Amino acid sequence: MSGLEQLYQQIILEHSKQRTGEGLIEAEGKRAASNHQYNPTCGDEINLRVILKDQEEVIESISWEGNGCSISMAAASVLSEMAPGMTTQEFQALVDDFREMLRSRGTVEPDEEVLGDAAAFAGVSRFVARVKCAMLSWVAAEEAAKEASA
Amino acid sequence: MAIEYRTSPGAPLTNDLVRELRKDFPILDRTVNGNALTYLDTGATSQNPLQVLDAEREYYLGANSAVHRGAHTLAVDATDAFEDARRTVAGFINAAETELVWTSNATEALNLLTYSFANASQGIGGHDAARFALGEGDEIVTTEQEHHANIIPWQILAERTGATLRYIPVTDEGLIDYEAAQTIVSDRTRVLTFTHVSNVAGSVTDVEMLVSLARKVGAITVLDACQSVPHMPVDVKKLGVDFAAFSAHKMLAPTGIGALYGRNELLEAMPPFLTGGSMITKVTMNEAQWMPAPIKFEAGTQRVSQAVAWAAAVRYLDHLGMDQVHAWEAHLGQLLAEGIAEIPGIRLIGPAAGQPRAGLAAFHVEGVHPHDVGQLLDEKGIAVRVGHHCAQPLHRALGLTASTRASAYIYNTTEDIERFVDQLSTVRAYFGY
Numbered sequence: 001m002s003g004l005e006q007l008y009q010q011i012i013l014e015h016s017k018q019r020t021g022e023g024l025i026e027a028e029g030k031r032a033a034s035n036h037q038y039n040p041t042c043g044d045e046i047n048l049r050v051i052l053k054d055q056e057e058v059i060e061s062i063s064w065e066g067n068g069c070s071i072s073m074a075a076a077s078v079l080s081e082m083a084p085g086m087t088t089q090e091f092q093a094l095v096d097d098f099r100e101m102l103r104s105r106g107t108v109e110p111d112e113e114v115l116g117d118a119a120a121f122a123g124v125s126r127f128v129a130r131v132k133c134a135m136l137s138w139v140a141a142e143e144a145a146k147e148a149s150a
Numbered sequence: 151m152a153i154e155y156r157t158s159p160g161a162p163l164t165n166d167l168v169r170e171l172r173k174d175f176p177i178l179d180r181t182v183n184g185n186a187l188t189y190l191d192t193g194a195t196s197q198n199p200l201q202v203l204d205a206e207r208e209y210y211l212g213a214n215s216a217v218h219r220g221a222h223t224l225a226v227d228a229t230d231a232f233e234d235a236r237r238t239v240a241g242f243i244n245a246a247e248t249e250l251v252w253t254s255n256a257t258e259a260l261n262l263l264t265y266s267f268a269n270a271s272q273g274i275g276g277h278d279a280a281r282f283a284l285g286e287g288d289e290i291v292t293t294e295q296e297h298h299a300n301i302i303p304w305q306i307l308a309e310r311t312g313a314t315l316r317y318i319p320v321t322d323e324g325l326i327d328y329e330a331a332q333t334i335v336s337d338r339t340r341v342l343t344f345t346h347v348s349n350v351a352g353s354v355t356d357v358e359m360l361v362s363l364a365r366k367v368g369a370i371t372v373l374d375a376c377q378s379v380p381h382m383p384v385d386v387k388k389l390g391v392d393f394a395a396f397s398a399h400k401m402l403a404p405t406g407i408g409a410l411y412g413r414n415e416l417l418e419a420m421p422p423f424l425t426g427g428s429m430i431t432k433v434t435m436n437e438a439q440w441m442p443a444p445i446k447f448e449a450g451t452q453r454v455s456q457a458v459a460w461a462a463a464v465r466y467l468d469h470l471g472m473d474q475v476h477a478w479e480a481h482l483g484q485l486l487a488e489g490i491a492e493i494p495g496i497r498l499i500g501p502a503a504g505q506p507r508a509g510l511a512a513f514h515v516e517g518v519h520p521h522d523v524g525q526l527l528d529e530k531g532i533a534v535r536v537g538h539h540c541a542q543p544l545h546r547a548l549g550l551t552a553s554t555r556a557s558a559y560i561y562n563t564t565e566d567i568e569r570f571v572d573q574l575s576t577v578r579a580y581f582g583y
């Protein structure tokens with residue numbers, strides 16, 4: 001695979017166009033928090049909302065609006081598909097693994113069992129300038145999940 | 151050391167001649183991702199020819215020492231080289247040597263101006279400086295087309311002084327709206343500041359028109375000449391602007407140095423911004439007297455080797471002839487605009503193909519983010535700029551957050567443009583459009 005094919009895996013290209021979670025879900029009366037992240041170098045931004053289940057520390061939904069490159073849009077979409085149903089603890093562990101993989105400059109082999117579709121972003125870690133793109137929505141979700149369960 | 155050039159002075163630029171010139175730029179021979187490098191990001195920063203790098207090295211090998219201080223021979227040689235550089239760079243824009251202040255870049259030049267105005271507004275510089283003092287009711291006018299370097303310093307100055315910052319809007323194509331300019335510039339306008347060539351739209355501003363508007367109301371004019379001085383003949387006297395700012399690194403010279411041009415009379419009256427060593431005559435515990443301009447504005451140890459290198463870059467450009475440089479870039483700019491405009495789903499920003507433009511073109515690829523466009527091009531060794539190009543207000547006015555920009559210079563051939571256009575035409579399909 002060329003470097004470019006590693007970066008733009010089919011899963012990423014698909015998610016960047018058929019996006020899960022796009023469009024903020026109404027959170028009135030729910031345990032929820034929103035977070036905004038901005039990448040000043042490219043102007044990409046995301047506004048993301050985490051809604052928890054009523055009585056449990058379990059993510060009910062992740063929804064978002066924003067604009068950015070294919071990597072950042074796909075990362076937000078994959079995240080919104082994977083997170084619902086996870087406990088906030090499980091979710092934090094996933095974020096940690098995702099971050100470790102992205103910061104590894106290609107040295108960490110992704111565990112597809114754990115990372116699922118998010119493993120498709122392993123190639124991004126070789127493109128240091130694009131790591132931020134993939135992390136943008138995940139950081140927003142990490143912050144929002146913490147705040148919602150606080 | 152006599153400087154050698156590969157081409158005869160003032161020869162028209164052609165692909166063959168450019169191929170000769172490229173031998174002066176070894177960096178252009180490197181590969182990127184296994185492909186020959188196609189460098190189309192001069193709008194951000196240019197490459198340096200050997201003649202410029204050698205000049206800097208020669209200075210360090212033979213003359214390096216502190217300028218304007220000390221009486222030993224090296225110090226004299228260094229001071230000569232430094233002041234010769236000033237004459238050379240000033241002469242390039244038809245300014246007197248006393249009218250050129252070294253700064254670290256164009257951004258600092260514009261900040262120098264606004265901080266000096268702020269000082270004047272507080273009474274520093276006394277009676278002479280009162281013409282730069284701003285206060286409530288005064289207006290500073292800039293344009294929506296500007297680089298952030300020509301926006302934020304004025305925002306801060308307005309905040310400091312109580313003056314109001316106003317903008318001449320841009321049209322749907324991102325061009326300065328001259329009709330609106332006529333109503334926005336008024337008796338209250340004290341400063342009119344604008345770019346000469348837009349780093350995004352590639353348009354050339356009607357300086358004559360804006361200067362005449364400013365003159366009618368007695369406003370000071372400031373020209374952001376970052377994208378013009380490197381690419382076309384610029385004569386500040388003919389243009390009639392009061393101040394101008396530009397950077398060396400966009401014109402074949404190293405980073406770290408830029409300049410502010412100011413009319414003699416104005417620089418003499420303006421209070422300094424940075425203060426300290428070198429810029430004074432007499433210092434007591436309570437006050438200091440300043441050197442005459444331009445030294446008054448050059449506190450601390452200066453960037454001597456960069457000045458020397460910059461002068462070598464100016465000589466290189468002079469050897470090519472700025473008319474020839476301009477003609478070649480106008481040609482490359484048209485090829486860029488035509489090539490981009492012909493690709494379905496891509497919107498060209500700025501003047502339409504066939505209209506006058508500089509040797510750069512920014513564009514929006516529908517459905518594909520500029521970062522992704524840049525990545526695909528980089529895979530083929532083509533270096534372009536992606537993002538907001540430090541012009542967020544302009545992008546907002548165009549309904550965009552970012553764009554992609556290709557910008558050419560004397561070392562680009564028409565084949566570079568063709569290679570770029572060919573690759574660009576594959577981008578939308580790659581992303582499934």
Ligand SMILES: Cc1ncc(COP(=O)(O)O)c(C=O)c1O
Pocket residue numbers: 193194255256257258297299300345347348349374376377397408540
């Ligand atoms: C039009 C314009 N103005 C100002 C600047 C700022 O130049 P510098 O970063 O060298 O100060 C640039 C370069 O990015 C520019 O293109």
